[in-house]
Amino acid sequence: MTQQFYVSPEQLMKDRADFARKGIARGRSVVVISCEEGIALVAENPSPSLHKIGEIYDKIAFAAVGKYNEFESLRQAGVRYADVRGYSYDREDVTARGLASVYAQSLGAVFTAEQKPFEVELAVAEVGSGPADDHLYRLTFDGSIADEKRFIVMGGQADKVSETVEGGWQRELNFSGAIRLAMKGLVTDKEAGELPASALEVAVLDRDSESNRGSRRAFRRLDDDEIAALLSEEN
Amino acid sequence: MQDTTANQVAANATSSFTEHLQRNRPGLLPYNQSLPATSAGTQPLQVPHATTIVSLTYGGGVLMAGDRRATMGNIIASRHIEKVFPADRYSVLGIAGTAGIAIDLTRLFQVELEHYEKIEGTLLSLEGKANRLGAMIRGNLPMAMQGLAVVPLFAGFDLPAGIGRLFSYDVTGGRYEEQEHHAVGSGAMFARGALKKLWRPGLTEAEAVAVAVEALYDAADDDSATGGPDPVRQLWPVVYTVGRTGARRVPENDLAAVAGAIIEARTTARREA
Numbered sequence: 378m379t380q381q382f383y384v385s386p387e388q389l390m391k392d393r394a395d396f397a398r399k400g401i402a403r404g405r406s407v408v409v410i411s412c413e414e415g416i417a418l419v420a421e422n423p424s425p426s427l428h429k430i431g432e433i434y435d436k437i438a439f440a441a442v443g444k445y446n447e448f449e450s451l452r453q454a455g456v457r458y459a460d461v462r463g464y465s466y467d468r469e470d471v472t473a474r475g476l477a478s479v480y481a482q483s484l485g486a487v488f489t490a491e492q493k494p495f496e497v498e499l500a501v502a503e504v505g506s507g508p509a510d511d512h513l514y515r516l517t518f519d520g521s522i523a524d525e526k527r528f529i530v531m532g533g534q535a536d537k538v539s540e541t542v543e544g545g546w547q548r549e550l551n552f553s554g555a556i557r558l559a560m561k562g563l564v565t566d567k568e569a570g571e572l573p574a575s576a577l578e579v580a581v582l583d584r585d586s587e588s589n590r591g592s593r594r595a596f597r598r599l600d601d602d603e604i605a606a607l608l609s610e611e612n
Numbered sequence: 613m614q615d616t617t618a619n620q621v622a623a624n625a626t627s628s629f630t631e632h633l634q635r636n637r638p639g640l641l642p643y644n645q646s647l648p649a650t651s652a653g654t655q656p657l658q659v660p661h662a663t664t665i666v667s668l669t670y671g672g673g674v675l676m677a678g679d680r681r682a683t684m685g686n687i688i689a690s691r692h693i694e695k696v697f698p699a700d701r702y703s704v705l706g707i708a709g710t711a712g713i714a715i716d717l718t719r720l721f722q723v724e725l726e727h728y729e730k731i732e733g734t735l736l737s738l739e740g741k742a743n744r745l746g747a748m749i750r751g752n753l754p755m756a757m758q759g760l761a762v763v764p765l766f767a768g769f770d771l772p773a774g775i776g777r778l779f780s781y782d783v784t785g786g787r788y789e790e791q792e793h794h795a796v797g798s799g800a801m802f803a804r805g806a807l808k809k810l811w812r813p814g815l816t817e818a819e820a821v822a823v824a825v826e827a828l829y830d831a832a833d834d835d836s837a838t839g840g841p842d843p844v845r846q847l848w849p850v851v852y853t854v855g856r857t858g859a860r861r862v863p864e865n866d867l868a869a870v871a872g873a874i875i876e877a878r879t880t881a882r883r884e885a
Binding site for chain 2 (some may be wrong): 426428431432433453455460461463464465555594
């Protein structure tokens with residue numbers, strides 16, 4: 378009979394956390410910034426069709442770094458959760474807080490019970506009527522949840538990127554300012570000074586989508602031309 | 613083992629909200645109730661019914677309009693009901709039949725389209741949307757057999773083809789593409805007569821609105837379950853147009869002017885029928 382080695386729970390959790398962190402650190406960063414006009418979500422992502430940023434519901438968006446298949450399945454689960462909730466109660470009863478706590482529970486369950494933890498870090502953003510009413514939640518692989526203010530930076534170089542964004546953030550930023558600031562952050566660790574529009578994935582949550590676009594759905598993905606135009610604007 | 617897991621994942625991957633509900637929350641579907649069988653001699657269930665919906669194509673797309681009356685037997689159940697809804701950015705849906713189920717089906721259809729768009733990251737094709745709606749109407753067939761039928765009219769802008777198209781359905785979910793114009797509901801035969809005379813190819817959007825309102829006026833004239841324009845309460849039909857830029861609700865002011873012009877013309881003509 379083979380004897381099972383004893384591994385202390387502390388060691389087991391530490392190993393899993395290290396494993397997940399390593400996986401996430403390989404990925405490129407994502408920045409979520411709350412600003413005057415709404416919330417801007419910016420990711421370095423050369424693929425035009427495999428998204429790191431997605432719409433969940435009217436005012437709620439999702440951003441992730443890490444393993445694509447893992448965060449994509451979480452995104453789809455989030456859309457299902459939100460749609461079922463909105464359909465059975467009402468559209469306004471779908472909140473980022475509810476969604477984030479469901480994510481926290483599933484990530485926590487996977488972290489402790491499954492063979493391998495998810496190598497992902499998520500952001501759930503909900504746009505409010507003013508920057509103070511925005512909700513930004515950061516979720517990590519072990520199910521920890523944090524309520525952030527102003528911005529979230531996730532991914533491999535999060536510390537460096539975060540420094541730059543912190544330095545440039547102001548309440549009065551508009552979308553183009555916020556996106557340029559995010560991009561400035563994303564290039565901090567690179568020799569090349571610029572990222573082309575095609576290497577960026579950008580989406581926004583409009584604060585006034587009802588009055589501006591006549592749509593409850595605040596999420597809007599920007600195409601390459603729009604991104605290029607925003608980046609070339611002078612501030 | 614690997615293979616079965618992969619198969620399982622693939623089998624569970626669905627972009628359809630209805631399928632998701634069917635699998636996980638069947639109670640939430642509007643048509644998933646088993647009703648007691650009606651025995652001969654019992655009265656049919658008294659629930660509000662919604663009536664005439666007209667739809668017609670015009671130069672830049674397609675238009676749909678519905679009156680505002682719901683009836684329950686010979687009683688007017690509501691003067692404010694809306695029977696035409698945007699399904700998504702490029703399509704609209706009008707409903708005739710049992711109002712309660714029809715409104716829930718509409719809500720489900722709206723979520724279905726949005727859900728697909730969010731999961732897949734792309735819009736469903738117009739044909740795809742029309743088929744999806746047909747499947748949902750078929751799902752309601754057991755209820756339809758008990759007298760709770762829903763008959764929708766679906767219209768949308770086909771982006772690749774660059775034209776507006778419209779589809780009618782029967783209670784079994786059969787889908788029929790209509791040319792030029794169509795109407796459903798108890799006042800439909802009168803509305804269709806009017807559409808036949810008033811419709812012509814290449815109408816402008818404004819002309820199309822006038823044609824639709826006049827067709828509804830004729831339906832309301834002869835069908836007691838269809839409500840006409842109501843200048844006292846300032847109630848006008850609900851009219852949506854769908855073109856290349858998407859669905860748009862025609863503002864109340866425009867409808868008041870159009871309906872006013874029709875009422876005035878008929879008053880001046882002083883004709884009985």
